Amino acid sequence: MARIEYKNNENGELLGVVTCSDMSEVLIPDFKPEKHDVFLRNTFVSEPDFCLWQVMGIEIEDRLVEINLNPMISPDSLGVFARKQKKRPSTILTSREIQLVEVEFGFQQDVFDGDNRKRNEKSSIALMPGEIHKKRPCAVLHCEDEKAQVIPLTTSVGTGKPHPKKMSVSEDSFSGLSNRYIAKESQLLLSMIQTVSVYRIFPMKNKQGKYSNDYSKHKLCREDKVALQKLLANTYAKKTFDELTNSNNLLHGLKQEKMKILRTSQDLKNTVVDLTEMNQTYRDTLLKLLTFIGEDVAKYEENLIEKANKLIE
Known part of the structure; x- marks a missing residue:
């Protein structure tokens, strides 16, 4: 016992x-x-x-x-908070924002047999070695019903060559939050994307060290959001990402060519206008000259028309 x-x-x-x-x-x-x-x-x-x-x-x-x-x-979890507000969790965590939250993954357990204490490697009702554990910040990718898809953050950055499935988070993304989130460099663990219950999700701590249920206030900054979206696409949909990149490059080239053609077209239109104005000026000057020397202007114009028709024939 x-x-x-x-x-x-x-x-x-x-x-x-x-x-x-x-x-x-x-x-x-x-x-x-x-x-x-x-x-x-x-x-x-x-x-x-x-x-x-x-x-x-x-x-x-x-x-x-x-x-x-x-x-x-402890603040209320997202699930409890949403129920009290008579809202769906998905209206609080929106996919387009990539909001920051804390997720309580749970803690690993040891086994005690009455004589010795050892690592738990058999009881799967508790966290097992190697699984994401403890309460840590996460970025929310999607929320639906009573579950959410999140990317955990870690401060165990390590040294050496950058990991292809890790992304550093800038201090701008932690603006308005407790300084403890920027005490060490944080990285998103794309290899450890998890689906968790909304009852494991909690708000972040603000500058005053208090929990705020204003989830929409804390999210990845625009630069981090764009970088994460590109990394996700390149990691899990590389072919599609490469095709999209090529299409964007082609579209950019076509836009540049279109602008070049439009500029050439405008230059030609300006040239036509200038020539038309010059022609009218020369014509008016010639008619004045003919009138001055007493020539029959109407007959002269008739001769010009006749010569033009012969040139056309």
């Missing part, structure tokens, strides 16, 4: 107890002080106002596992 006790790290109060009997293994949080922060969601009778808790420490003695927790403020 194993006993799991949850305690309030701030005052030592016992929050809840889980007793496991006739079970060879139980799951406990994969918490190690040197790793990233670990959280869990539980609602305890003595603390009904808190559902999010940060794991501050785990102590194991014999078959007793003591988990020390700190209460955390």
Whole structure:
């Protein structure tokens, strides 16, 4: 038998107890002080106002596992917020914007068999090694019904040759958000696109460190959005992307040729106008001259017409 006790790290109060009997293994949080922060969601009778808790420490003695927790403020998920607003989540997250959100993927669990603690490699009800985990920023590609397609971000950038399925996000995309999002360089993980429940999606923190449900306010800047769209097309639809690029280049060339023809046409029209004006000026001058010297203007014009007709024949 194993006993799991949850305690309030701030005052030592016992929050809840889980007793496991006739079970060879139980799951406990994969918490190690040197790793990233670990959280869990539980609602305890003595603390009904808190559902999010940060794991501050785990102590194991014999078959007793003591988990020390700190209460955390948590905003409503997108699913809960949309229901309260009597809206569909897809009206809050729009595909054309590529909005930024936080997604709670969950945390990996360790296995405790009453004697030893080891990595979970069998229980698929929890996250498995290698899967995206913890709460992290994401870019939303699409939202439909109670699910959304997101691209996770990571600050584990690494060094060396750029990865073909990673894209750096500029600081402009985090404008108006907490400085913690720009403390390290962030990259979009195109190889880890996920479909998640809207109940895993939460708003980002603003400059004041508060959560804002104004999801439309935080999105990729125009330059990052265009770069992401090109990278997605080049990665997952390369043939179509190449054909589109060639078509755009051809269209650009045709537009340039059209402009050249239009300029030539306008130049010819201007030349015709100039010649017409010159011809009229010469004709008026000639008629005045003929009138001055007493020639029969009508007869002269008749002779000109006759000569012109002969030239035409």
